Amino acid sequence: MLNIRFEKTTTPKPIPGAENPLTFGTIFTDHMFVMDYATGKGWHDARIVPYAPISLDPSAMVFHYGQEMFEGLKAYKTEDGKTLLFRPDKNIERANNTNKRICIPEISESDFLDAIKAIVKEEEAWIPTKPGTSLYIRPFIIATDPYLGVRPSDTYQLIIILSPVGAYYKEGLDPVKIWIEDEYVRAVKGGLGEAKTGANYVASLASQVKAHKEGYSQVLWLDGVHRKYIEEVGAMNIFFKINGTIITPMLNGSILPGVTRNSAIQLCKHWGLPVEERQVSVEELIDAAKTGALEEVFGTGTAAVISPVGELRFEDDIMKISDGGIGEISQKLYDTITGIQLGKIKDEFGWTVEVN
Ligand SMILES: *Cc1c(COP(=O)(O)O)cnc(C)c1O
Secondary structure, three states, X not given: OXXXXXXXXXXXXXXXXXXXXXXXXXXOOOEEEEEEEEOOOEEEEEEEEEOOOOOOOOOEOHHHHOOEEEOOEEEEEOOOOOEEEEOHHHHHXXXXXXXXXXXXXXXXXXXXXXXXXXXXXXXXHHOOOOOOOEEEEEEEEEEOOEOOOOOOOOEEEEEEEEEEEOOOOOOOOOOEEEEEOOOOOOOOOOOOOOOOOHHHHHOOHHHHHHHHHOOOOEEEEEOOOOOOEEEEEOOEEEEEEEOOEEEEOOOOOOOOOOHHHHHHHHHHHHOOOOEEEOOOEHHHHHHHHHHOOEEEEEEEEXXXXXXXXXXXXXXOEEEEOHHHOOOXXXXXXXXXXXXXXXXXXXXXXXXXXXXX
16 A cells, blocks of 8 residues: 555635536646655655645756646546545556656556545545546656756656546537648657657647647658558547447557457447458548448547547548547446446446445
8 A cells, every 4th residue: 555645725725616618737736746756765755745836956957858647537426425436547547657658767557556546535626526537646756856857757647637627628529620631640660659748749739739720639740761650649549330240440650559449449349240350541531432331430538438420531531430529439438438338328338437
């Protein structure tokens, strides 16, 4: 059991009521979890303290060379008052894979889970209950050595903050329009694409701005070598239903291995649908759209769970999907995954973990 010191806030904030429409990532709870690392000492001084700005040396390495990782998962309140996490073991395993890739010291899986459970337990009253809402959990680690040379830091901080959230996209489960990027690339095999780190996001901003200007809400990335194969959307993995087969790009070293992606694959297989993890070229999509074989497109990610895609654009080709509506599999996956997360559907896969 991780030994955690508590310091309660003396100025609790009002918890947003059910009448309050929640957006994504703007409100934070009263407390945060913090733990330090120093070479020779390991991870130490786990504490839950009032949510507040942190103080860092301006030369702290994270500001200069981006040695930073993050995770994202959610806590849900069931109708009978239980608090559930969804597959936290997968996030923790991925966190340590990211850590290895960017030379951040790994964290004991059980300590990490204890930390998440402790802060969620402390802030349980902040978990919203309206349909489509949840408590978003954002663990992140930053390199804190005050030093301008390039090397892995000797000191780090793990911080976990919590945010009550509503739908990730303002569209909710309404279909989004997606821009297939032909100018910039996000990641290449051997780079950082399979690590959950801010660097992948800063690489995406210029094309996100361009897509927004054109009236598209998200960017779909092509591979960085051939500029031809589909990789993933900004913060989501992507799935296609072509002639009845569910297809998603295989994990090739430059795609983030999403927990929701993995859950969607397992569910589709469980339902007896043919599922293929393989290369998908943009030409294949354009052809499938032309013949009517492209039946559904959806993104998967913790924030939005399932995000149906109503339109894809690549250069001058505009592909309209599912007549702009929500596809059958998208809806079924959304209902099933959120049903399991909320404890309404039997969790046959052992995905939920109770916080008590
Ligand atoms: C987090 C993330 C995803 C989605 O992963 P989930 O575990 O399903 O939330 C997909 N792509 C990128 C780049 C991400 O950072």
